[in-house]
Every structure is written in C-alpha cells, then in structure tokens.
Amino acid sequence: MSTPALRVAIIGAGPAGIYAADQLAKSDVDVSVDILERLPVPFGLVRYGVAPDHPRIKEIVKALHRVLARPEVRLLGNVELGVDVKLEDLREFYDAVVVATGAKADRELGIPGEELTHGAADFVSWYDAHPDDPQEWSLDARHVAVIGVGNVALDVARVLAKTGAEMLTTDIPDHVHRGLVAKQVTDVHVFARRGPAYAKFSPLELRELNHSPNVEVVVHPEGFDVDEHGMAHVQQHKAQKMVLDTLANWVGREPEGKPHRIHLHFCEAPVEVLGTDGRVTALRTERTHSPNADGTVTGTGELTDWEVGAVYRAVGYRSTPLVDLPFDERAAVVPNDGGRVLDLAGEPVAGLYVTGWIKRGPVGLIGHTKSDAAETVRHLLADTEPAAPHREPAAVDAYLAERGVEAVRHDGWERIDGHEIALGEAAGRTRVKLATRAEMLQVSR
Template sequence: MGGGPAGIFAADILTKSDIDVSVDILERLPAPFGLVRYGVAPDHPRIKEIVKALHRVIAKPEVRLLANVEYGVDIKLEDLRDFYDAVIVSTGAMADRDLGIPGEDLSHGAADFVSWYDAHPDVPQTWPLDAKSVAVVGVGNVALDVARVLAKTGDEMLTTDIPAHVYEGLKAKTTTDVHVFARRGPAYAKFSPMELRELNHSPNVEVIVHPEGFDVDEHGMEHIAQHKSQKMVLDTLANWVGREPVGKPHRIHLHFAEAPVEILGDEHGAATLRTERTRPLGDGNVEGTGQQTNWDIQAVYRAVGYRSTALPGLPFDDRAAVIPNDGGRVLDLDGNPIPGTYVTGWIKRGPIGLIGHTKSDAAETVGHLLTETVPTAVLREPGDIDAYLAERRVDVATFDHWERLDQHEVALGEAAGRTRIKVGVREEMLRAGRG
C-alpha cells in the first residue's frame, strides 16, 4: 500500500528474489511516485530523474499498479488478506510536525505548501501569498525549498512543471523577505550542501547570513569533523556572513540560535514571530538566554519535519508517528508480529534520510517477508481484486492509465516549450489516463 519510492523499491526487491511473486501496488492518488512527484520542489528536476528508475519497476510484468484506490475507504485490511499472502504498508509521511508554541494555529505547514506548489490533486488550488515578510522555522532541505520558492519570482519557476494555477499564484505573490530561523547554531544545520548553494543561484534573490548567533562551540567543531557534508555547509555559510548586499529585489535571511517561542496575530493571520536567542550547552543541545526578539512578519511556515498518520486497522505509535515494527514486521499492541503484515519507508522509521536510503530499508523488510510468509490468500487471481474494486465502483488507474497521463503531461509541456506541465486536478488526471 503506497506507490512512492518505498513501495516501489520493495516491489523491485521482491521481483528480483528467487521466489516466484506477483505484486500489486495500491496507491491512493491517480499517479504513482509519491514523494518524488509531490514532495520534491519543481525547480529540482535532477532529483526527479529517479522517476525513470521507478517507472521501470512498475512496468515489470510481475508488478501491477492499482492507483486511485484508497485504503480504509475502498478496501480494508481484512479484505487485503483475502487477496494477498502479505501486505507491505508504505504510505510515507505527508503531515507536518508541530512547533508546540502558542499561536501555532496561525502558521502554515510546510508540507501543505509543498503539496500546493507540487499540484497535489487533493489540496486547494489557491494559496495565500500576500505576505511581504515571511518566516520559515526549520533548517532542513524542505525549509530551504519553501524559502526558495517563496523568494523566487513566478517567471523563474515557469521553466518547471508547475501548472497554470501555481504559476499565477507565485507570479502574484508580494513576498520580498524570507527569514529562516534555526534553533541551534550553523554546525547543526540539516540542509545538504547542494541545496544550500542553490539558494544563491537566482538572479533575483540575495542570501543574507546574519552574524548574530553564528557561533560554533567545541562540540559543534567535533560534530562537523565527523560529518563531511556539515563542514561543507558551514564553509558555505561562513563565506556568506557579512557579504555586502548587491541590491537584488528579494532576500532570504538565515538566522541561527533563534528559537521560536510564540506567534502573535489575529483571525487574519500571523503578524509577529517572537524568538528567543539560545546558547549551546556543550552537548549539541541549547538553552534559552531570555533575550527575545519580535519579528514583524505576515506569515509563518513550520518546516520542522514531516510525520506519518494512523491507518485504519493498524497499530500506530503516535509519539514516534510510525507503525510499531521490528525490522519491518508490524507489531501488535503486545509487541508480537502480526502475520503477513509489514511496513517500509518513512512510516516504518520516520522521515529520516534521503530517497536512496529507502532501498536498504525496503531490503530489510522484504528479507523478513520472504522467509516468513506462507500462502494464506483465498482469492489469489488478479481478477479477484479487480472484480472486488469494480463491484464497489472504484475508478482504478492502472499502469496503462499512468502512461497515458504521463504522455499527456509531456505533450502539454512541449506545447509550452517545457519538459512537462503537471495536471493537478484528480478528475482531469483520470480523464487523461482513460485516453
């Protein structure tokens, strides 16, 4: 269940095993590829190259794509057990973690904004972009994506796969300054070196690293000595501290050692973000100094991590936001493995690591599945689940549907001199898939 990288990698490993298998990938959306299609910023086409590898997997004869099928609505876990000997849950993480501060309800979730600019078919087609000064809380790659998209002009993004409603929204935005806040110092920033350097590539965006809080203690030095990428990030940031402004119309401000403590505003939204200066404790953690600053902003975005959500009929650890498991074996409330039920990807281990890390994660899960699974399905033919879904009038989108939708998006792009224009309306996606 789940047609993103985690589920597709698991299918690939299963088909390469010594055991004769057939795999159905059930996906809630009308198109596959999950996070790659709906979580990667549109101005990062290089990362989306992984789609080619994922496409080859779902094109295998042993693999079937059953998209536009929603677990818990169109089919239940007990139904799946009738059709399959084993079920792998790979539904990912698309909700936002909370900040845990007063006024948080006045902020936007980064995941929601990402879904909007990536033309997710289940989100509204409009987004409020009338803030001149914006705060982004977090120092991961998603925070940088959000900051970069907010700062760049709509015309700069027109070379990507964004559809018309996203372009019109970005073109009309009034944002001039984006302030990115980190609770700790620069040695612990979680963005990748390449993501960071890309902030400085726009002809319309100036990156300003504020010297206040830009300190590295002994523990921070030890940390970057053990992580090559962290040192590259720190070197880039250090080169930017104190640079003379060159007068570009939009600015991204990076603030370190500033922890959000409250968002102030009214029913119209945020008006002030209050932060507290922090100091290092010598172990990688920080504490507040009592020195607070009120920032005049009109919108706040939370980019402090994604979290998975509970699924009907399956256990869920709400604190860790994962399905309890032992190496991918789903565990019941007593800590015992549930036969034939497995998990992989972010809903297994949390939203940690890059897309490539999902391969080894899937290999662990599939290894247990192959050694433990026994035949239990009573309706084993592919036509059995097809008939079940047809009886419930589920408009299933198959691999053939995806290929037609893919060709349709590419054709839209070619007509506009672009590689692709994404379709962001579910009914239009299904209609294009039917041909």
C-alpha cells in the same frame, strides 16, 4: 497463466513501496506484486514533495518507471486503503501486505499562536499541485518567516522568494504560476534554534539557494557562533563541514541589490507567533546559547519580535494512523520489528509489514529507503507461505469493479504521463502537471 507462488500487496506507490516491489520482483521467489496507490499517479513525495525547480532530484523517477514496467508488478492507482478496500479484505487476495504510505503531515512546534502558521507540507502540496489540496494559496505578506533548517525549509524559502517567471520553466500548472506571480514576498527569514554547525541543509541544496538572479542570501552574523562542540560535530560529518564553509563565506557579504532576499538566522528559537484578527503580525524568538555537547540549546532570555505577515513551520514530517493498523502516536510510526508489524502486545502480525517512513520515521535519504525495503522484504520472504484463498489477480479486479472503484493501471498512468509531457512540449517545458484528480482520470481512460 498460472498463479504465482506468492501474492503481495503494497500500499503506497512512492519510492518506499516501489523499491519493495523491486526487491520482491528480483528475488528468487515466484511472486506477483500489486501496488495500491490512493492517487491516480505514482511516485509519492518525489512527485508531490520535491520542489518543482529541482528536476535533478526527480531523475529518480526514471528508475521507478522501470520497476512499474516489470511484468511481475501491477499498479492499481486511485485505490485508497480504508475507503475503497479494507485491510481484512486484502488478506483474502494476498499472502502478505506491505504498508508504505510514508509521511505527509507536518510536525507541530508546540508554541502559542501556532494555529496561525502554515505547515510546510501544506505549502509544498500546493506548489506541487497535489490533486487533493486546494488550488488557492494567499501570498500577500511581504515579510515571511520559515522555521527550520532542513532541505524542506530551503525549498519553501526559495519558492517564496523566487519570481513567478523563474518558476515558469518547471512543471507547475497554471494555477500555481498565477499564485507565484501575484505574491508580494520580498524578504524570507529562516530561523534555526541551533548554530550553523548543526544546520541540516545538504551542501548542494544550500549552494543552489544562491543561484537565482533575483534572490540574495543574507547570513546574519548574530548567533553565527561555532564553539568547540560545533567544531567537533562538523569534523565528524563531512557534509556539515561543507555547509558550514558555505555559510561562513556568505557572512558579511556586500549587498548585491537583488529585489528579493532570504535571511538566515542562527541561534534563534521560536517561542510565540503573534497576531490579531487571525493574521500573523510577528514571530517572537529567543536567542540561544551555542549547542551543548549533546546538541541541545539553552535560552538566554533575550527576546526579539520579527515583523512578519506569515509563518511557515518546516520542522519535519509526521506519519498519520491508518485504519486497522496499530500506531505509535509518540513515534508516529507503525510499531514494527525490522518491518514486521507488531500488535499491541508486541507480537508480530502474520502477513503484515511496513517499509519507508511509516516504518522508521521521516528521516534519511533515498539510500535509506532502499535498505529499508531490503530488510522488510527479506523478512517477508522468510515468513510467508501461500495462504490467501482468492489469489488470482482477476479476483482483486472483480472486487474493485463491484464497488465501482476506477483503478488506474500502468497503461492509464502512461497516458497521464504522456499527456503531461505533451503539455510541456507545447509550452517549451519538460512537463506540465495535471492539477486535478478528475483530469487525471479522464486522461487515463
């Protein structure tokens, strides 16, 4: 079998990386693609960033599976850039490299006492059973604060409020179920700096918040103001209007007497986390005016201390620097022009590209990721000529084997996938995740 005209490595097997592989495989160019993923399993934040009680969102995995099964695409899992392979070494085997490592770190609030808080991404990694994160999580606080009004904040609030029994129908492994059964949470308070017209929840995610038989959603009327700027904003955004209508219908509802509650507070900006002996005792917020025309808010000076035992910040994800790649710390992305990586002088680096959140920041939905990949691949194909000196797939395999790297191929992933589905069938569920890297590697063999 002859070596394809173009050899491309993609770093990261989340949606961004897999969509880029799909674009390359569907192009008119004779190309082969290796997707290098540091975990033994693919799918990135679809597997480790979506709440387990949202299987609808995970339906995208079916399409991603089909891409990985294409003959032009190889999965090399359990291979980490900067640890198992250097970027300069990849240039020996590939004509171009596309970095699609996404964003997993939490953004910071920049307020006193922030060191006492939990990052939402860390909590999501725990309940999604990320193999590189601890299996223990303390949930002994009865009253908890969540800062942020995006879908991740809703996921965190919902998982904190729902019972462990409700979550047992999902793909969570035993250690997550035990932790959720043991939790003491009765009330989750979600805080937004701005008014309800600017909430970033998607309409469906918000409505699903109210579906649990054990969780009551309470929208507090204080701060629930929509001025002319807010009305103009929702008129320009259909989804925002749907969110506002749902929230407005919930204001002032009669209590239903459910055992757990999610409280939504608007126009309350966090200013300090209070605590003693390393434990949170309260969150201090400042009432804000309704947003200005540009969406910014102004504090009123009215402070409130909310007695909570834990604070979760869900104010966005952030990408982190990668070995041997330029990085813009301010924007938290790899500097690029349409996916072409730029050096410190602003000049394109030959053969090096980015796509997804590491390219444009952690914003947008799956559709944006597809268009991102299309733009990057278009530039890659226009720029790249076969140039790598050791272009046969066997050369990469030998390189990894010499370094003792146990790469998980597509058949290994299929064994893991089948094993998890079998565990789920035995428990009357769709799937039960393997929780550790060692388990995954054992099953993959």
